[in-house]
Amino acid sequence: MRPFLRRTRWPVGGPTGGMSSVILRTAVRLILPLTFLFAVYAALKGHNGPGGGFIAGLVASVGLCTYRMAYGDRAFHRLVPLHPRWLVFAGLGLAVGVAALPLAAGKPVLRSTATSVHLGDADLHLVSSTAFDLGVLMVVVGVAIGMISRLDEEAER
DSSP, rough: OOOGGGGGGTTTTSSTTOOOHHHHHHHHHHHHHHHHHHHHHHHHHHTTSSSOHHHHHHHHHHHHHHHHHHOHHHHHHHHOOSSSHHHHHHHHHHHHHHHHHHHHHTOOOOOOEEEEETTTTEEHHHEEHHHHHHHHHHHHHHHHHHHHHHHHEEEHH
């Protein structure tokens, strides 16, 4: 390889990854919990209104990708120790299971059911579509993390 074509800098800041900006790292510490909180809100709000697992997965993925950009690959893998493939498999299993479960009762696919659990003075309202949205969220996060990991591997070559 010719010396003028050789890469002299790492694609995201150093051999361990991550950017060296103190401002970015401080901002990510504040932003990451807020993105997760908003993702939970979007996921729980979605079964009765706009939102749901897909939007929540995108929001959570943006937070995780920003964390990876700021802190690097090693810190990211400490935060998310699972391989993205397992998130996708578990999410697909949950979504397909919840979608097909009504077939056992002779109802159409994706038929949503609801129940309430009494917890002392409060009632907890459980809906099967929330579990489906959780599966979709896991698939979206797994795919996004996998794509970012793969792109980072290609950039380091």
